[in-house]
Structures are given as structure tokens and as C-alpha cells.
Amino acid sequence: MANVRVGIVGPTGYAGMELVRLVAGHPRMTLVYLAGSGARTGPLDAHLPHLHPLADALPPVEPLDVRKAADACDLVFVALPSGESGRVAWGIFQSGRDRGVKVIDLSGDLRLPPDVYEAWYGKPALPREAIEEACYGLPERHRQSIREAALIANPGCYATACALAVLPLGDLLADVTGPIVFDAKSGVTGAGRAPKEHLHLGELANDAYPYRVGKHQHTPEIEQALGGAVRVLLTTQLLPVPRGILACAYVPIPPDQAPMVYDRYTSFCEGEPFVRFLREGEMPHIKAVNGTNECHLAVHWDERSRLLQVFSAIDNLGKGAAGQAVQNANLMLGWPEREGLNLVPLWM
């Protein structure tokens, strides 16, 4: 299937504008529909000047019409705030089901069972039918189900960085002797584009601090992504940089398993197009993954504390959002996973 007609709902948001950049550069996708709240309409590059070079390839932004999205597109990415996003994704999926329209929702609305969602998001969940229809889109764990799915719940940014940090441990995860502690730090675009006082330059510049301690909604998502057998403690911290996530996992593996860890990471990453196990002595940098769909991993067994440290870096808008969504689309459409995602970051 070539020249798949693609729609993006929420192209003026941070995740949506990254989707526009990736879809416009994808050799088998054509952007045919862009829609938002109606607050920003018309030529997208009039709102986002970095998209001027794409102006001729972009349809104008219109107020969202679910029926039109389902009729005009073969594939729709939905990147709206939680609460709204899953509802819209489910509506487009239902309207386009007969035509086989594929939908990828970037919010948390379709990722968790209804009771867990309501407890952590504090919002009413979507109908159970919608949540059961959606496939959790972490390719490194659910590749085959994603290939067969028509509705995807694209994983959260912290959840992706943290789950990928420890998934290479495989069945060793069942032997951990206590909770896995994740200390994760994110750039400010993770909070979305709507202005908030604590995100102003004057507030955040020269600062860094923990937030949503004990209640970050990606905690149950990480536990679910790891198969439900491991308890997770997640600390999320805000960094005064625009994008990128750096997560450090502290994993209490049985010490006699430590000599096997390096081989497990090596063989896991050998088969993965976007997860790179760095050479010994190298450490992940957010600058080395920003603008890409890559995840960089490094490990250190600490003999004194008997804890395994794993370091993981992703771009919250790349592997944490738009990049992973395009990777999922490639899988759903039977294309090579790296199609449209051969991206090199800007280091300077």
C-alpha cells in the first residue's frame, strides 16, 4: 500500500506538529486532513513558521469534523489533551471501521483499564469496548498485535523511556527482589503547549524539580507494560530544556544474575530497529536522540549496593510520541519499521 492518506488531529500542539514534520517526510504517506479545536485554522505554517518549507504539501487546518476525518483518510493520528483525545479517536475509529480506517491515539485515554484510568487520571474513562479494542503500541513488546490492530493506544513518554530501560532483562524481571525505582527527567514540551505559569521561561530557567510525586499517571502504565508482575516507584522531574527524557532505573536483580545482564541487553537491542545499547563506557544523552525515534540505553552493575543501574534516553516528542506513532503506523501498514524515521539529531 503506497500513498496512504493521512490525517492529523491536533497539528498545532507539540506532539501534532512533530507528527506533521514526520508524516510530510514519509515516502508512503500523504497528508490530506489537519484539524484542531477551531482556535487556529487556515495555513498551518501561518501558526508554525518552521513549517514554511512544507507549505505546499499541507492542507489547511480546519475545525474538527469526526465524520470527515473518517471519510477523507486511511490513517488518522489523534494528539489532543487527555479526556478529549481518546473520545475523538474512538469516534473516528467507529465512523471509519467499515472502510478499515486505522487510528492512532497519542493520549493516555486508551492505555489503561477503566478503573485504573479513573484512579490515576481523575477523569471518566471511555467505554470498556473502546479500551479493549485498542492495542497498546509499544513495538518492542507487542509488535505482532500492532501489525494486526486498527486502533492503537500510543504509549506515554515516561512509560516508553522506563519500560524500554528494563524490558531487555526479559524473564529476569520476575526475579527482582523489590520495586524498580525510576528516576526520570523531562524537557518542558512534555507538559504540552497551553501556557501555564510554572512553565514560563522566568519560572523554569535555571531550575529543576520533582513533580506529581507518588501520583504520576505513567506509574501504572509502566507496570502494565512490564507485564504486571513488578512494582514500580516513579519520580518525574522537570528540566529547563525544551525536549528529551533521561530516565535512570535502579533494579534489584539477584546478584548472581549480574554477569548475564550485558548479554541480555546486547541480544535484545540487536533485533530492535530503534533501541541502541551503547558501547561500554558510553552514556545516553538527550541531545543524541532528540528529533529522532531512537532510545539509547546503558547499564552499570553496582557491586556495593547490589543494584543494577540502567540509563535510558528518548525524545519525548519522538520515541515518546510522534516517532513511535509513525513506527506503529509502519507496522500496521506492513512497511519497514524505519520507513520515514531515518532521522539524525541536531547536536548543536
Ligand SMILES: NC(=O)c1ccc[n+]([C@@H]2O[C@H](COP(=O)([O-])OP(=O)(O)OC[C@H]3O[C@@H](n4cnc5c(N)ncnc54)[C@H](OP(=O)(O)O)[C@@H]3O)[C@@H](O)[C@H]2O)c1
Ligand atoms: N508533549 C509530549 O511530550 C507528549 C508525549 C506523549 C504523549 N503526549 C500526548 O499527546 C497529546 C497531545 O499532547 P501535546 O503535548 O501535543 O498537547 P498540546 O501541545 O497542548 O496540543 C494540544 C492540541 O490539541 C488541540 N485541541 C485542544 N482541544 C481540542 C478540541 N476540543 N478539539 C480539537 N482539538 C483540540 C489543540 O489545538 P488548537 O491549537 O486548535 O487549540 C492542539 O493542537 C496529549 O494527550 C498528551 O498526553 C504528549
